[in-house]
Amino acid sequence: MELGKEDLKQAVLWESGEDKKVRCKLCNWRCSIDDGKLGRCCVRRNMDGTLYSLNYDKVCSANPDPIEKKPLFHFQPGSQSFSIATMGCNFRCEFCQNWQISQAALEDGRIDGQAMRPEKIVEAAVRYDCKSIAYTYTEPTIFMELCNDCGRLAKERGLTNVFVSNGYMTREAIDFAGEWLNGINVDLKAFSEDYYTRLCKARLQPVLDTISYIASQTDIWLEVTTLLVPGENDSADELKKLADFIVTKAGPDVPWHISRFHPQYKYLDSAATPVSSLERAYDVGKAAGLHYVYFGNVPGAQSESTFCYKCGRMLIERVGYRIVANHIKDSCCPDCGTQIAGFEL
Numbered sequence: 001m002e003l004g005k006e007d008l009k010q011a012v013l014w015e016s017g018e019d020k021k022v023r024c025k026l027c028n029w030r031c032s033i034d035d036g037k038l039g040r041c042c043v044r045r046n047m048d049g050t051l052y053s054l055n056y057d058k059v060c061s062a063n064p065d066p067i068e069k070k071p072l073f074h075f076q077p078g079s080q081s082f083s084i085a086t087m088g089c090n091f092r093c094e095f096c097q098n099w100q101i102s103q104a105a106l107e108d109g110r111i112d113g114q115a116m117r118p119e120k121i122v123e124a125a126v127r128y129d130c131k132s133i134a135y136t137y138t139e140p141t142i143f144m145e146l147c148n149d150c151g152r153l154a155k156e157r158g159l160t161n162v163f164v165s166n167g168y169m170t171r172e173a174i175d176f177a178g179e180w181l182n183g184i185n186v187d188l189k190a191f192s193e194d195y196y197t198r199l200c201k202a203r204l205q206p207v208l209d210t211i212s213y214i215a216s217q218t219d220i221w222l223e224v225t226t227l228l229v230p231g232e233n234d235s236a237d238e239l240k241k242l243a244d245f246i247v248t249k250a251g252p253d254v255p256w257h258i259s260r261f262h263p264q265y266k267y268l269d270s271a272a273t274p275v276s277s278l279e280r281a282y283d284v285g286k287a288a289g290l291h292y293v294y295f296g297n298v299p300g301a302q303s304e305s306t307f308c309y310k311c312g313r314m315l316i317e318r319v320g321y322r323i324v325a326n327h328i329k330d331s332c333c334p335d336c337g338t339q340i341a342g343f344e345l
């Protein structure tokens with residue numbers, strides 16, 4: 001059944017134009033939407049000259065996860081994060097691992113989920129002994145209204161808020177969320193416009209701008225993830241560009257997660273990333289000057305653990321998403337006293 005305006009949440013961050021058009025300012029598509037039409041993400045509709053969120057009351061995932069699963073390795077390590085999502089996305093990645101929920105609205109107009117008021121989400125987070133709420137699995141920018149209402153309540157209750165994002169949000173959206181957003185993991189999927197255009201139906205430059213802006217203009221704790229897809233973004237030249245960009249624009253303390261690809265969704269003809277490619281990327285990241293480089297999706301690898309970048313002491317020992325030991329004392333290495341960057345380490 002089609003919902004009326006009275007059932008829907010009015011969107012944030014948009015402006016009116018002529019002839020009842022609206023312009024959405026949440027992500028860098030900056031869609032101009034005619035009356036009655038949807039934005040590119042298919043979860044925001046212009047109804048009579050006003051923009052509405054169609055997924056506000058449609059939570060499709062809600063459960064506690066280790067914060068390490070986001071991945072955020074330098075943010076309240078060892079804690080649980082109550083993780084929520086709604087359907088929809090502003091990207092169309094051919095290898096999306098959550099395509100069943102991210103692409104349904106784009107493919108067949110489905111926005112499934114249950115009404116879960118922000119108060120209930122925050123209560124559930126407290127009940128599960130979570131330290132944070134994570135807006136994740138799909139792109140949080142496109143359910144910003146729910147993030148905002150939840151984020152403010154969570155902050156009042158002493159919880160933190162984190163995003164797992166493709167980095168396509170506008171500066172206006174970052175500033176808007178900055179009042180309650182404490183941490184973010186941004187996907188930097190590749191360092192070529194061709195990759196973003198061909199495989200994600202998106203653009204690289206806005207993602208680079210987001211990473212630079214968050215690192216230089218906000219207090220939001222930042223980590224970056226790159227999924228290494230064999231033959232697409234794992235050449236020596238591209239890895240060096242990725243690592244150099246993170247070092248120079250975000251800083252050497254920003255953790256870089258290099259993650260193993262497995263065939264998914266429409267991208268099925270490739271093998272999983274060889275571990276040797278991850279090892280090469282690790283070496284490139286360290287040679288570029290990054291202090292913290294991690295493997296993702298390789299359970300049991302030593303490169304899941306945190307080491308002091310000065311003296312090499314193991315500081316946080318991880319096995320998968322589980323923390324076996326955390327030796328950090330007052331945010332410093334207990335052996336050489338080097339400050340270890342992060343949020344409530």
Ligand code: SF4
Pocket residue numbers: 024025026027028029030031038039040041042044090141142
């Ligand atoms: S969130 Fe992005 S894709 Fe969706 S309507 Fe707004 S500008 Fe368009």
